[in-house]
Amino acid sequence: MKPVRVVVVGGGFAGLRCLGLLRRGSSALALTLVDPSPESVFRPLLPDVIAGKIALRRLLLPLDPFCARNRAEFVKEAAERTEGEEIVLASGRRLPFDQLVVACGASPAFFGNDAAREIAFPLYSAADAARLLRRTEDVIVSGRPHSFVVVGGGYTGLEAATALAWRIRRRVPPDRRGNFAVRIVELAPRILGRLPDRFALPAARAAVRLGVEISTGARIGSVSPDAIEIDGRRSGDFTLVWSAGVAAEAFAGRIDSPRDRQGRLLVGPDLRLPGRKNVYALGDCAAFADGKEVLRMAVQFSRGEGEAAARNILRQVRGEDSLPFRPRDLGWLIPVASWRAWGEVLGLPVGGRLGALFHYAMCVHRTHRLADRIGIAGDLLRALFRGAP
Ligand SMILES: Cc1cc2nc3c(=O)[nH]c(=O)nc-3n(C[C@H](O)[C@H](O)[C@H](O)COP(=O)(O)OP(=O)(O)OC[C@H]3O[C@@H](n4cnc5c(N)ncnc54)[C@H](O)[C@@H]3O)c2cc1C
Numbered sequence: 001m002k003p004v005r006v007v008v009v010g011g012g013f014a015g016l017r018c019l020g021l022l023r024r025g026s027s028a029l030a031l032t033l034v035d036p037s038p039e040s041v042f043r044p045l046l047p048d049v050i051a052g053k054i055a056l057r058r059l060l061l062p063l064d065p066f067c068a069r070n071r072a073e074f075v076k077e078a079a080e081r082t083e084g085e086e087i088v089l090a091s092g093r094r095l096p097f098d099q100l101v102v103a104c105g106a107s108p109a110f111f112g113n114d115a116a117r118e119i120a121f122p123l124y125s126a127a128d129a130a131r132l133l134r135r136t137e138d139v140i141v142s143g144r145p146h147s148f149v150v151v152g153g154g155y156t157g158l159e160a161a162t163a164l165a166w167r168i169r170r171r172v173p174p175d176r177r178g179n180f181a182v183r184i185v186e187l188a189p190r191i192l193g194r195l196p197d198r199f200a201l202p203a204a205r206a207a208v209r210l211g212v213e214i215s216t217g218a219r220i221g222s223v224s225p226d227a228i229e230i231d232g233r234r235s236g237d238f239t240l241v242w243s244a245g246v247a248a249e250a251f252a253g254r255i256d257s258p259r260d261r262q263g264r265l266l267v268g269p270d271l272r273l274p275g276r277k278n279v280y281a282l283g284d285c286a287a288f289a290d291g292k293e294v295l296r297m298a299v300q301f302s303r304g305e306g307e308a309a310a311r312n313i314l315r316q317v318r319g320e321d322s323l324p325f326r327p328r329d330l331g332w333l334i335p336v337a338s339w340r341a342w343g344e345v346l347g348l349p350v351g352g353r354l355g356a357l358f359h360y361a362m363c364v365h366r367t368h369r370l371a372d373r374i375g376i377a378g379d380l381l382r383a384l385f386r387g388a389p
């Protein structure tokens with residue numbers, strides 16, 4: 001009998017969890033992972049790379065050895081589109097599948113602002129982190145007055161801004177820090193607008209204590225490499241850090257199936273696309289409704305969906321019915337670079353240093369390899385004992 005061919009598009013939290021469990025569940029499946037990147041990135045700790053607390057290499061899991069361990073083929077290419085029961089890759093190569101898992105994640109959304117896209121520094125991928133790090137160091141070494149303009153006051157904007165402020169404090173002597181500004185520009189009346197005051201306000205205060213300026217009800221206008229307009233005032237010597245929003249990756253957008261406003265593919269209770277028996281969508285590129293609410297983009301849900309999809313594919317292969325996905329929400333935290341975080345863990349409010357402890361414990365626990373866990377914990381302890389800059 002021919003082996004069932006499962007193609008997983010995207011080697012992030014959802015895709016890798018699914019692939020690993022599929023291999024554990026059956027040695028007979030022919031597994032293929034498609035991803036243009038040679039490594040999977042642990043995104044929640046990217047701001048700590050900018051802050052100078054963790055080395056970037058600790059956050060990268062090479063996909064080739066991961067696939068070799070799981071006896072899967074690794075195809076280092078972007079998936080372009082689906083045609084019938086085939087994936088068409090960027091090179092034109094075609095991969096036939098019996099089961100398809102779409103787990104290609106999300107990427108920064110520029111809402112049609114091409115000028116911003118050209119010059120912006122998002123903080124989403126490993127390459128983004130390396131680029132922003134180089135830019136920040138160049139700016140610090142030059143010593144010239146400079147503003148980091150962080151567009152978007154959601155949690156990633158706050159994390160990026162406080163990480164930059166932390167790095168500047170660590171690298172620049174107090175008498176020269178006045179040359180550098182970090183400013184969050186947010187259109188809404190307050191940052192972290194969707195969170196209750198008891199979490200949003202202390203997080204905002206912690207950012208201000210680090211020297212971050214917060215401009216709410218503010219709008220960026222025209223941008224060019226030389227100048228940025230904020231509320232009608234133009235200024236130069238700036239770095240535009242883009243945290244204004246994310247949308248599902250382009251590959252998800254090219255699948256002919258209903259999507260939500262962020263381009264996330266709507267999935268049924270068992271994570272399959274409506275009307276498709278053999279196509280699952282997981283993680284940030286999928287919109288799974290838990291009751292009325294769509295699950296937020298988070299590591300725990302991506303991994304949980306990866307587990308549920310693997311279980312359902314294995315059931316389908318055995319001729320059994322699929323089961324609905326039942327998400328478990330362990331909580332969420334908004335970290336700030338000064339070793340503090342606010343949010344809820346198991347339904348209970350936590351804040352300050354205890355919040356940061358939970359956040360980093362989650363990150364270390366979720367990291368794939370023991371060596372990286374030890375490395376991250378070591379980097380964090382070293383950064384902690386260096387003390388506040
Ligand atoms: C700065 C930052 C901080 C965050 N902090 C937290 C946090 O504290 N807690 C938390 O729970 N979540 C956090 N998140 C969100 C979390 O990282 C995501 O929810 C999670 O990574 C989603 O997992 P995923 O598997 O869906 O996608 P990803 O992990 O993004 O993986 C998607 C994969 O698909 C690949 N891919 C993309 N396009 C294609 C294509 N066309 N063909 C093939 N492969 C493709 C990509 O290369 C990537 O490897 C944070 C995110 C960011 C950016």
